[in-house]
Amino acid sequence: MRTRGKILLVDDEEIVRQSMRDWLTAAGYEVAAVEDGVAALDLLRNTNFDVLITDLKMPGMDGLELMKRAKRIAPKLETIIITAYGSISSAISAIREGAFDYIEKPFCPERVEILLDKILKQSQLQEENIHLRERLEKTFQWRNIVGKSAQMQSVFRLIETIAPTTATVLIEGESGTGKDIIARAIWSASDRANKPFIPIDCASIPESLLASELFGHERGAFTGAVSKKLGKFEYANGGTIFLDEVGNISPGVQHYLLRILQEKEFTRIGGNESISVDVRVIAATNKQLKEEIKAGRFREDLYYRLNVVNIKLPPLRERREDIPLLAKHFLKKYCIEYKKEINSISDHALDYLMAYPFPGNVRELENIIERAVIVCQGETLRAENLPEHITGQQKEIQAATGDRLTTLEELEKEHIARVLKHTRGNISQAAQILGVQRNTIKNKIKRYGLIVPD
Ligand SMILES: Nc1ncnc2c1ncn2[C@@H]1O[C@H](COP(=O)(O)OP(=O)(O)OP(=O)(O)O)[C@@H](O)[C@H]1O
Ligand SMILES: [Mg+2]
Structure with missing residues (x-):
């Protein structure tokens, strides 16, 4: 009972x-x-x-x-x-x-x-x-990947479903959107988690070496091949290989790759013996492979072999609701790394982050938070801890006015913003510098809708 x-x-x-x-x-x-x-x-x-x-x-x-x-x-x-x-x-x-x-x-x-x-x-x-x-936090986080946007939520559901299978996966997304972290998460959620995960950056390896890196070579296969060498596919046997920047590989390597995906076997460069392997392939690209196919640089048949499961990672600017969550996630991460106790991010700082387009996507946000954690002195991460190009209002004015000459009002707005930044939001001090009354500044802040740095 x-x-x-x-x-x-x-x-x-x-x-x-x-x-x-x-x-x-x-x-x-x-x-x-x-x-x-x-x-x-x-x-x-x-x-x-x-x-x-x-x-x-x-x-x-x-x-x-x-x-x-x-x-x-x-x-x-x-x-x-x-x-x-x-x-x-x-x-x-x-x-x-x-x-x-x-x-x-x-x-x-x-x-x-x-x-x-x-x-x-x-x-x-x-x-x-x-x-x-705990449940709420869990739904916004899958392993160490966070995201509450509908797009990321459906990515989570998809990878949860396909991770345990051996299906080949193609991850597409701009630089810094999380292709790497997703590939690793798929591997770590699969039955192959205790087998190797072998990443290979196809863009950073010279074209002439990539085939031998992937498939190995026999002794004397080419000048410089002084001894037999095993390729990544052999090392990855039983596990998972991650072909990063797969859009960059040459036609020759594409041909080899197609064979291994179709027949699960390959031959070392310069060899005759067919070697069969059991390797799950996850590929990623920041290029539009469809465009590459049209331009004749990427084989269509290979594309379909790779694209059994397709994961599209949207750029961060198209899922802004993830920004606060990601910012807090990185805040926690770097507080641990730099042994700091910063508990929160000010609303002003978040406003700036939410307004920024993040061309470098999540990686850029992560770098910004890391740097902010280093320079932050208090318990709250503030706008002044963010880099100038995010908080700089000058740019906004330039963007708003383009090349035409600015009006006196625009100039005044810009100048007040600059002085306020200099005084870190101290209005009395700003008034002193500008030689006007405190109330005058306050009225202008209201009239121009200026954000006072905190
Ligand atoms: N949803 C997310 N949650 C937590 N961290 C993330 C998320 N997305 C990306 N990151 C982090 O952002 C950084 C960049 O991500 P990642 O390296 O996976 O991007 P990428 O798409 O592979 O970039 P590139 O095309 O430049 O190789 C990494 O430190 C990663 O851990
Ligand atoms: Mg990457």
Whole structure:
């Protein structure tokens, strides 16, 4: 039978212990009753209790002392203190010390039941809240990838489904959108997670070497091939190979790749022996492969072989709702790395981030937050910790006016913004520099809709 809760009862009087225990047990609680604080602490070390009910006055350790020490063992434990009739001052001090409530001797059981109900309901609510929060955070995060936008949510669902299969995956997205991190997540969620993940950046390896990097070569296959060499596909056997920037590979290598995808076998360069391998291929590209096919630079048949599962990662500017979440994710990451305690990002700073187009996508946001964490001095990351090109209002004005000559008003707006930035939002100081009244500046800030740096 499920009990209503677990109670630890401490009283030095046998008769109180017995009657209370009988009554609480009959009411559906599980009760352990002991006669002093030392025994109570012993029990607490080994068993979880929901509520501690303790007499205040006991020989040796008194109820207050017991409560304090019990909290150290079980921080979530709530305490009800039993006091003598009429000793209101000790009741008050019990509550001040952190007791949930007190009851006076002799007490009526109903009052105890009401208190217990209250405590248990409250802790149940707290627990539910924690679960809810955890669930919410989980839905916005898949492994270490965060995103609440509909686009990223559907990417999460897709990779969760396809990760356990051996299907070939093509990840398309601009630079910095997360192709790498997604490829690794697919691997780590697959049955192949304990087998190698071998990334190879097809763009950074000279064309002449790529084929031998991937497929290996026999001794003497070409000038410089002084000994036999195994390729990445052989090393990756049983595991996963990640072909990054697959749009860059030459027609020759495309041909080889097609064969391995179709027949699951290959020959080392300069060799005759067919070697079969079991390798899952994940490829990524920041090029539009369709365009490359049209231009005759990429084989259409290879494209279809690679594109069994297609994952399109949208640029960050098309999923701005992910920006605050990502910013906080990186804030946490770099606080740990640089041993800093920055708990939040100011609204102003977030406004700037939300307005910025992020041509370098998530990587750029990550770099910005890393740098901001390094320069930030307080507990809140502020707009002044962000780079100039994000907070600089001058650019906005230039963009707004183009090449035409600015009006006096525009110039004034720009100048006030610059001075405010210089004074870090201090309006009095700005007024002094500009030689006008504080109110004048305030009115102009309002009129021009300027953002005051914080
Ligand atoms: N959704 C995300 N959640 C958390 N971190 C992310 C996310 N997307 C990207 N990142 C981080 O941003 C950085 C850039 O991502 P990644 O290297 O995966 O991009 P990429 O698309 O492979 O870029 P490139 O085309 O330049 O190789 C990495 O540090 C990565 O961990
Ligand atoms: Mg990459």
